[in-house]
Amino acid sequence: MGAAIRERQNDRPALAAARAFRRRYMLARRWRTLRFAGSALIGTAGIALALFGSASSAEYIGAIGAAWLLGSRIAMRPNERRRQHDGALAQEVFDTEVFRLPWNGTRAGRRPAPEDIANWGRRQSEEDLPDWYPDTNGANHPVDVLICQRAIVTWARQDHETYARLLRWVATAIGIGIIALALALDLSLGEFLLRLGLPYLPLAFEMLDVADENSRFAELKLRLEENADALFAEAVDGTAPTVESCRQLQDEIFASRRGVGIPQWFYSVTRDGRQRNMEEVAAELVRKLPPSLKDEEPRA
Numbered sequence: 001m002g003a004a005i006r007e008r009q010n011d012r013p014a015l016a017a018a019r020a021f022r023r024r025y026m027l028a029r030r031w032r033t034l035r036f037a038g039s040a041l042i043g044t045a046g047i048a049l050a051l052f053g054s055a056s057s058a059e060y061i062g063a064i065g066a067a068w069l070l071g072s073r074i075a076m077r078p079n080e081r082r083r084q085h086d087g088a089l090a091q092e093v094f095d096t097e098v099f100r101l102p103w104n105g106t107r108a109g110r111r112p113a114p115e116d117i118a119n120w121g122r123r124q125s126e127e128d129l130p131d132w133y134p135d136t137n138g139a140n141h142p143v144d145v146l147i148c149q150r151a152i153v154t155w156a157r158q159d160h161e162t163y164a165r166l167l168r169w170v171a172t173a174i175g176i177g178i179i180a181l182a183l184a185l186d187l188s189l190g191e192f193l194l195r196l197g198l199p200y201l202p203l204a205f206e207m208l209d210v211a212d213e214n215s216r217f218a219e220l221k222l223r224l225e226e227n228a229d230a231l232f233a234e235a236v237d238g239t240a241p242t243v244e245s246c247r248q249l250q251d252e253i254f255a256s257r258r259g260v261g262i263p264q265w266f267y268s269v270t271r272d273g274r275q276r277n278m279e280e281v282a283a284e285l286v287r288k289l290p291p292s293l294k295d296e297e298p299r300a
Helices: 002-008 012-052 055-099 114-120 143-184 189-236 243-256 264-288
Strands: none
Touching (some): 002 055, 012 055, 012 114, 012 143, 012 189, 055 143, 055 189, 055 243, 143 189, 143 243, 143 264, 189 243
């Protein structure tokens, strides 16, 4: 029943899994924030020394920047990936509970134990977690699952696209500013590279790498959105999606969650608008369904 998703996503087991994926994604973001913060600090120090310090001190900053770039790749990124993977597993638990889909051990591996879920979600509040998916009241199962899957990949695709553009704009603006500073200081090419270029390099690499990853995942989400749209078009024509087709789509959704995520501050800024759009579009999709795929008496 369509209303079952609305009810199950707010049950205690589902909210426990939601707390777990929210917490694990938060820990992954902390590792990413540490990388960004260290790179930004080194870049700022390099600029300050270019203005007020000696050439020898700027050389040390350049060496530190190169070491930080290497260290962040070796030590920090694997920790971020591990937490992101745990978050994707916890969200897969949430989705399979809410959607009543079977667990696919071939794609996701061993299902996390309830104790793992409880541990991962410790110290995480439930704020903004209830009503995670739109209200699909009126749609039969599993077309209600398909509508929710489409909603979440569209939301993610929009966030990945926008965040990638933002990072590229910021990286470009900072780069132009540094070049302008080098011209104002009348630095030679060698001095520019050593005193400004190397200190800025870790931050530039971090921003552009994350932007590229977000663009790649936006393209993946777009493909999933197109797959969901094709299945829904068949539903409108009277051919209901199957549990197997929703499970296959869910496999791809799980894989797309294992990569880089969106910062919490960015999610918070875009959330209200995305939520409204998701609810409005989901309601319109339910209205488009033929009578054979609707509940005769949808629950309030």
